[in-house]
Amino acid sequence: MNACSFTLGTARLCALPSGALFDAAEGLLCVSDLHLAKSDRVARRQGIMLPPYETVETLDRLASDLTATGARRVICLGDSFDDPAAADSLTGAERDTILRLQAGRDWIWIAGNHDPGPVDLGGSHRAEVIIGGLTYRHETLAGSTNEVSGHYHPKFALPGAGRARPCFVFDAARVILPAYGAYTGGLSAAAPALRHRFGPKAFVILTGRCAILAPLPGV
Amino acid sequence: MPEPAPLPDPFARWFATRGWTIHPHQAEMLARATDPALLLIAPTGGGKTLAGFLPSLLELADGSHKGLHTLFVSPLKALAADIRRNLTTPVTEMGLPIRIEDRTGDTSYTTKRRQRADPPHILLTTPESLALLTSYEDAPRIFAGLQRVIVDEIHALAESKRGDQLFLALSRLQTLAPGLRRVGLSATVEDPPALARLLARHPDPCPILQADPGPEPDISMLVTEELPPWSGGGAAHAIPAVLEQVKRHRTTLIFHNTRAQAEIFFHNLWLANDDSLPIGIHHGSLSRDQREAVEAAMVAGNLRAIVCTGSLDLGIDWGDVDLVIQIGAPKNVKRLIQRIGRANHRYNAPSKALLVPANRFEVVECVAALQAARAHDLDGDPRGPGPRDVLCQHILITACAGPFDADTLFAEIRTTGAYADLTRPQFDDCLTFCATGGYALRAYDRWQRLLHRPDGLWQLRDPRAAQRIRMNIGTIQDTDTVKVRMRGSFQHLGEVEEAFAATLTPGDTFLMGGQIVRYESLREMTVEVSRRADKPPKIATFMGTKFATSTQLSAHILQMFRQDDWPDLPRHTADWLALQREVSKLPEADRILIESFPHDGREHACIYGFAGRNAQQTLGLLLTQRMEALGLEPLGFVSTDYATLIWGLQPLTDPAPLFEAENLREGFETWLKGNAVMKRTFRASATIAGLIERNLPQARKSGRQATFSSDILYDTLAKYDPDHLMLQVTREEALRGLVDFGRIEEMIARTRGRVDLVRLTRVTPLAAPLFLEAGKVPVAGEGRERLVAETAARLLQEAGLAP
Structure with a gap:
């Protein structure tokens, strides 16, 4: 399905073109920065009413990734909700969709800076978790290894080949996931704040129709 | 026509001391001063502004009027300031008790506050500043005594949404000041009654006065x-x-079609200016200080020439301009005539102008434009009904001023010419959009923008929202720009596009206000530069408008192509056309010519539609979509006013199916949903309608993930809410604006499927210039995916990093 595999520690990971990360050995699907109910927060705080369909859109994509991979475990890597109040604004149908996706699966919400506390939904709430030798947390820690994180919304454009796309960034020690939510912007993987998190030999995997591996230029 | 009354003193005396006599159209404006609406069409230099103001000055001469009497709205800030200066002179000389002030985006905060508390008799302003004034709670008090509004350069305003916004604001003013009389001042236009309909309160009549057009230019x-x-x-x-x-x-105005071209030309002009003639530059991206310095030097007669753009298109009085030079093809005969009118402000002296084609094809276009100008063959397309994104903004502005009744507002809006046919359901859609977002599948229950109160009035849910709405008033769509500042000083040089700033690395140089500056850093959304220029300049990309060559002018060009030879054209250009005829053929009005040839490892197809830049752009998008379906793997295209050049991996051998009208139209419908032009149009309309904010209360930071692309909003709406108001508006806009499908229909109608494909081994004379055009559009498709994958693989291999 046009995915792209790479190795982190001893784990063989698969970057999906949707922006999700799949660990087949653990039956684990990881997505980051869903920013569900962002439109509600924007309406509440800014008085601007964005099309309130980002939650449906994001959950739809998650549902098809779950079906395609048959994952038994799900990790939402933080910033799953745009803020704690936003989580309360989900419609009944949206909550039902989440419950349906959770049914029969081990579901972990990792805390993010937008949603530090637990939300009133099923699944367990953790600051970080270690599974299959990998540490899952929202924001990368300097010096850590075998780490999977999100937070930065990386994106990248190949020179001479069109606009920037959301992307995975990885080296031998860590991978940072792209934002999975529909209403999310991004930071260039080449920007110092992000590039400095990686060693000289680092890669990006662009999302889109196919997941495409490319080298990330040095600092 | 009523008999003009003699001018009273001190006016008669003032005219006499100047040795002036009142022009017939000035006298007629005075005689008809009580008409509810009047449109004056006069050439530049015809005393148009004075004709507009004389009735106000007479009415204000006895000093009995308290507060605001006359509002003067002009499209440019510079124009407002200039007219204030010109008007202050006679008022001072006649000792009239009249206070005149201007109010634009450049006016200081304290002055603006004072103006609201104590308005002058005559206020000169812009459509945006006026809209902002009407948004204040105290608008009824400010405008209570208003007698007259003068819309200057109404022909220019009426062509854009700025005009729609202004005319909506006038409907508001008319409610606040029921006796308000409207006057429009216009340059020569092709359809004066259409302009009059926009100006007058619907359905009031609006007489049209024509001044003597003066001698032939x-x-x-x-x-x-x-x-x-x-x-x-x-x-x-x-x-x-x-x-x-x-x-x-004595003084020359050198007009350019874009700001970037003006900068390059000015730079080159200085390099060649051995006599050090004083020459200045003026365009909309330069800082206010720079523009004002040039304007002042011009008024003082200290400059021999100004290199300028549309920012000087309008009637600023530069005094002794005796030559207008137009660099580049004028694209539009009407605008050419209006620009030419800038030379020689003395009434009844012929204007003198020179056209300078910038490239070989423009030679043809300039000669065609000359023929059309001499024949008084003006071009122009009627504008459709008033756009609803502007209406949405108007509703929000109304809400800022206080609670309103929907029925009253609807009736008021329908007195605006462009919105006279607005239906109640259309209005209700806009109101619902402003109030709740108007989404079909999911409602905002708690966080609405406008509340419908129990007493039936509508009001802002959160009064603090008014600040955000006011900050985003206006319909001018500039791309995101960043300021340019000289390092180590606070000297603000101007602005460049954010996208351009992002391509700069320290040490890069570019042109700004005629000097080469060196990029040092980007800090807090300000580009810091230094004067150390040690590289040839990159060129700053300024937005500016790209006009399409008009239908009428394109027809003139195709007409010229039919000639056996071209005695009117310079030899080199005639030879070029003859060579094209020899190796391929010249495009004809009733057929579509396609040239297909390989070049530089890619297949190319050049389609000569002569439909204008925007329609050719659409044609490029449509054709590449169909070529993608046919497996021709198109990679990209570029368009000019006369042709579209497409490149890809496979040759085009059978064009007929591409051009069948039904196929094109059908393809258009499906294509329309997902293309980049629609997304750009959506961004503009959604910004005007208040769904996207341009300006935020806190200054923008170059932060990460703060904003996400408006393309995502477009895609989401198209998927979940395809009938949403914003998508309807986007479609309407795109059809008449950037997409310009009307011009494609016109092309289909005149060619009726007659397509000539000429297969060649190499680039043709007429196609060659397209390779050098800027603005190439990549096509997202299989060819592109293949290219991305290949590029990635090559980079990996080069880095020795086989996965």
Whole structure:
């Protein structure tokens, strides 16, 4: 399905073109920065009413990734909700969709800076978790290894080949996931704040129709 | 016509001391001063502004009027300031008790506050500043005594959404000041009654006064020794000839179609300016200080020439301009005539103008434009009904001023000419959009923008929202720009596009206000530069408007192509056309010519539709979509006013199916949903309608993930809410604006499926310039995916990093 595999520690990971990360050995699907109910927060705080369909859109994509991979475990890597109040604004149908996706699966919400506390939904709430030798947390820690994180919304454009796309960034020690939510912007993987998190030999995997591996230029 | 009354003193005396007599149209404006609406059409220099103001000055002369009497709205800030200066002179000389002030985006905060508390008799302003004034709670008090509103350069305003916004604001003013009389001042236009309908309160009549148009202008094409290049808009070849003309005249205006071209030309002009003639530059991206310095120097007669853009299109009185030079094809005969009118402000003296084609094709276009101008064959397309994104903004502005009744507002809006046919359901859609977002599948229950109160009135849910709405008033769509500042000083040089700033690395140089500056850093959304210029400049990309060559002018060009030879054209251009005819053929009005040839490892197809830049762009998007479906793997295309060049991996051998009208229309419908032009149009309309904010209360930071692309909003709406108001508006806009499908229909109608494909082994004379055009559009498709994958693989291999 046009995915792209790479190795982190001893784990063989698969970057999906949707922006999700799949660990087949653990039956684990990881997505980051869903920013569900962002439109509600924007309406509440800014008085601007964005099309309130980002939650449906994001959950739809998650549902098809779950079906395609048959994952038994799900990790939402933080910033799953745009803020704690936003989580309360989900419609009944949206909550039902989440419950349906959770049914029969081990579901972990990792805390993010937008949603530090637990939300009133099923699944367990953790600051970080270690599974299959990998540490899952929202924001990368300097010096850590075998780490999977999100937070930065990386994106990248190949020179001479069109606009920037959301992307995975990885080296031998860590991978940072792209934002999975529909209403999310991004930071260039080449920007110092992000590039400095990686060693000289680092890669990006662009999302889109196919997941495409490319080298990330040095600092 | 009523008999003009003699001018009372001190006016008669003032005219006499100047040795002036009142022009017939000025007298007629006075005689009809009580008409509810009047449109005056007069050439530049015809005393148009004075004709507009005389009735106000007479009414204010006895000093009995308290508060605001006359509002003067002009499209440019500079114009407002200039007219204030020009009007203050006679008022002071006659000792009239009249206070005149201007109010624009450049006016200081304290002055603006004072103006609201104590308005002057005459206020000069812009449509945006006026809209902002009507948004204040105290608007009824400010405008209570308003007698007259003068809309200057109404022909220019009426062509854009700025005009729609202004006319909506007038409907508001008319409610606040029921006796308000409206006056429009216009340059020569092709359809004066259409303009009059926009100006007057619907359905009031609006008489049209025509001033004597003056003598025929003296226009010709500048003949240069140096040959014009094949492409580009720089016109560097014409520098010596232009300098020679500047020397021979007192003051020359040198018009350009874009800001970037003006910058390059100015730079080159200075390099060649051995006599150090004082020459200035003026365009909308320069800082206010710079623009004002140039304006002041011009008024003082200290400049021999100004290199400028549309920012000087309008009637600023520069005094002794005796030559207008137009660099680049004028694209539109009407605008050419209006620009030419800028030379020689003395009434009844012929204007003198020179056209300078910037490249070989523009030579043809300039000659065609000259013929059309001499024949008074003006071009223009009627504008449709008033756009609803502007209406949404108007509703929000109304809400800022206080609670309102929907029925009353609807009735008020329908007195605006452009919105006279607005239906109640259309209005209700806009109101619902402003109140709740108007989404079909999911409602905002708690966080609505407008609340419908129990007493039936509508109001802002959160009064603090008014600040955000006010900050985003206006319909001008500039791309995101960043300021440019000299390092170590606070000198603000101007603005460049954010996208351009992002491509700069320290050490890169670019042109700004005629000087080469060196990029140092980007800090807090300000580009810091230094004067150390040690590299040839990159060129700053300024937005500016790209006009499409008009239908009428395109027809003139195709007409010229039918000639056996071209005695009117310079030899080099005639030879070029003859060579094209020899190796391929010349495009014809009733057929579509396609040239297909390989070049530089890619297949190319050049389609000569002569439909204008925007429609050719659409054609490029449509054709590449169909070529994608046919497996031709198109990679990209570029469009000019006359042709579209497509490149890809496979040759085009059978074009007929591409051009069947039904196929094109059908393809258009499906294509329309997902293309980049629609997304750009959506962004503009959604910003005007208040769904996207341009300006935020806190200054923008160059932060991460703060914003996400408006493309995502478009895609989401298209998927979940395809009938949403914003998508309807986007479609309407795109059809008449950037997409310009009307011009494609016109092309289909005149060619009726007659397509000539000429297969060649190499680039043709007419196609060659397209390779040098800027603005190439990549096509997202299989060819592109293949290219991305190949690029990634090559980079990996080069880095020795096989996965």
